[in-house]
Amino acid sequence: MHGLFTIEGFGRHVPDRVLTNAELETMVDTSDDWITSRTGIKERRIVAPGETSSDLAAKAASNALLSAGREAADLSHIFYATFTPDAFCPPASCILQEKLGIRGRACVDMNAACSGFLYAIEAARGTLALRPGSTVLVTAAEVTTSRTNWADRATCVLFGDGAGAIVVSDREPKPGQAVIEDVVLKADGSLWPLLTVKGGGSGWPMKLGDTIKDEFFIEMNGPEVYKNAVRSMGSVCEEIVEKNGLVMDDIDLFIPHQANLRIIEAVGKRLKFSGNRVMVTVDRYGNTSAASVAIALADAVAEGRVKPGARVLLTVFGGGFTWGAALLKFV
Ligand code: ACO
DSSP: OOSSEEEEEEEEEOOSEEEEHHHHHTTSSOOHHHHHHHHOOOEEEEOOTTOOHHHHHHHHHHHHHHHHTOOGGGOSEEEEEOSSOSOSSSOHHHHHHHHTTOOSOEEEEEOBTBTHHHHHHHHHHHHHHHSTTOEEEEEEEEEGGGGOOTTOHHHHTTBOEEEEEEEEESSOOOTTOEEEEEEEEEEOGGGGGGEEOOTTSTTSOOOTTOOOOGGGSOEEOHHHHHHHHHHHHHHHHHHHHHHTTOOGGGOSEEEEOOSOHHHHHHHHHHHTOOGGGBOOOHHHHOBOTTHHHHHHHHHHHHTTOSOTTOEEEEEEEETTTEEEEEEEEEO
C-alpha cells in the first residue's frame, strides 16, 4: 500500500430537461438580468416527473465505473451524499445498490448538506485505512428541486438537479487517475438556522392532512450564507494548502462549490485564483448542492482541464454550516 488513496474514475449525470432564466421569468417575478448579475446562473437542469436522486446517482456511478475500468461487482461500499434522498427510509444508497445490480455491500447515506461529497470522501479514506482492498463508490446526487419553493424567487432561481460519482481504492494510481492527498472538514452548528430544509423532520413533524408550509422547502438568509461561504471556504483552503507545505501557486485548478459566481469570484480573489485556474459550472447547472463539486470535478477531467501532475484544490460549503477542502494530485 502506498499510504494515499486513489480516485480511479470520475462520472456525472445531469437530467436532460433545461430550465432557463427566461422560463423562470414566466414563473416568478424575476429577470434573466437579475439572476445573471447576482448569481452567474443562466440555466439549470431539472428532473423529469418521477426521476429520483438514485436514478441520477446510478447513471453517474455507471459513468464513474466505466471511467475506472471497473464493474459494479467490484464495489465493497457505497457512500452517498445527499440532502434529497429518494425517501427518508430506505437509504438512497440501498436503492442505488439495487439499481447497480449488486447485493450485500455496505451502503450509507450521508447528509452534510452541500458539503457532503467531501465528507463522503473522508469516510471512504477512513474505510480504506481500516479495510485495505476495499473499493468505495462515493456519490453525491441531488434533486434539489424536490425541496424548491417555486413561489420564492429568492431561492428558486438558484438550484438545479444532478449527480457526480468517483471510485476510490487503495490501488496504485494509473495515468488519468488522482491521489487524494488530504481532506480537511469543518462545521459550526451554531449557525444552522441560516440555511434550512426543516419540514418533515422530527423537529417539524407533519401529520396526515397537514398542508405543506414554507419550512418544507429550502429557506436561507442569502447575505449571511454568502458572507460565511466566502470566509469559510477561503480559510479552509488556506489551511489545507499550508498544512501540506504548499502555496496557492502550486494549485493548477481550483474547484469550489458551485453556488453562485459571485461567491466563487470572491473566494478566488482572496486566494488569488482567476481565469482558467477556476472551474465554473454554475452557469449551466445552478447550485446542485452536494453534487456540485462532484459534477465539476468530472467535467474538469472530461474537458481535459487536468493534465498529468496537476494538483487540484476542491472546496465546499453548505448548511449546518459545514465546509471543507481536499487536495488531489493527478498522475
Ligand atoms: N429576482 C429579482 N429580485 C429578487 C430575486 C429574484 N430572483 N430574489 C431576490 N430578489 C430581490 C429581493 O426581494 C430583494 O428585494 P428588496 O430589496 O426590494 O427587498 C433584493 O432582490 C435583494 O437584492 P440584493 O440585496 O442585491 O441581493 P443579494 O445581492 O443579496 O443577492 C443572493 C441575493 C443571490 C441570494 C445572495 O445573497 C447570495 O448569493 N447568497 C448566497 C446564497 C446562496 O448561494 N445560497 C445557495 C445555497 S447555500 C449553498 O449552497 C452554500
